[in-house]
Amino acid sequence: MTDVIQATKRDSTGTAATIRLRRNGLVPAVLYGHGEANEHLAIPATQVKSLLRHHSKMIKLTGDVDENALVSEMQWDALGIEVLHLDLIRVNLKEKVEVTVAIETHGEAAGTREGGILIENLHEVDIRCSAGAIPENLVVDINDLHLGQNVTASDLQLPEGVELITPGDTVIAHVETPREEVAEETEDGLGAEPEVISKGGGEEDDEA
Template sequence: MTDVLHVELREQIGTAATRRLRKAGKVPGVLYGHGEQNLHFSATSSEVAALVRHHGKTVQLSGAANEHALVNEMQWDPLGIDVLHLDLIRVNLKEMVEVTVPVRLHGEPQGVREGGILLENLHEVDVRCSAGAIPEDLGLAVGGLKLGESLTAAELELPEGVELVTDPETVIAHIEAPRAAREEGAAEGGEPEVIGRSEEEQE
């Protein structure tokens, strides 16, 4: 899905002007690329928030600019709540681009029903596709995953025309035995298999 951003031209740039925009419920941004002049614009916070919710990668601009653009970067406040600035790149929907797309796990793993814990090692991957066919996410079926097993990026559900850039051998998710079971195995003198812990468990 392509979100629409209604943009207004920013005639003043700088810290003071930016603060006034944010107080007025707007997000400053810049549009560049394709050898054209940079365009400094502002968009409403509500439309930018919708773009974030939809994990939008491409946007249709209207108002001060009427063209498609690719979201290159979002600058966030220190708490990671509000977008402070948008960087957009002009794009033709037919041209090939490399983008980062979130991974969506689906299904109830067999290993979880056996008492294991599903750990997601990677939450997003890089893909290459046309700018007009960027998927919102990539699915990964985990229903058949058993204790001690893992799934790699090669097993992601790629739509037609979408090519995986991330190393296909990268582990996306795995099932780990409960901590009590691992400790019991260690106490009995066995050497439990070492499995990479997720970022969430390390924190």
């Protein structure tokens, strides 16, 4: 999904200037790449929040600049609540890019009906595709996932033209036996201690 973002150029940089921007409901950003000069921009915080809700990687910049850009990096505040700065890379929609996308599990693991617990080991993977065809997320079906089994990155449903970079054998999710049951089975397997028979026992010991 591509979000349309209104961007204005900013002449002032530095700590004081960025503080003023944020007070006015704007987020500082820098646009670079393709051998062109860096552009220092200001983007409405409301549009950045919309970008986060949509999990968008690609954006269309309008206003003072007219560019397609890839969200390269976001700088967050200490609490991880507010975005403080955006790094944007100019892209051609047909060029190949490497990005990280979220994983979405579909269905209900059969193993959970067998007494197991679904553990999600991975929430995102790295892919390569054209900039104009970045998927919002990748789906993996877990309906046939039984107790003791797992699904890996190679089980993801990849749209046409999308190449997986994350190793295919990386575990995305698995179903395991609850730890309480494992502990009980271990305790049940512990019998009484075997009787110890000392060497040289018997009548000879009695005569000693």
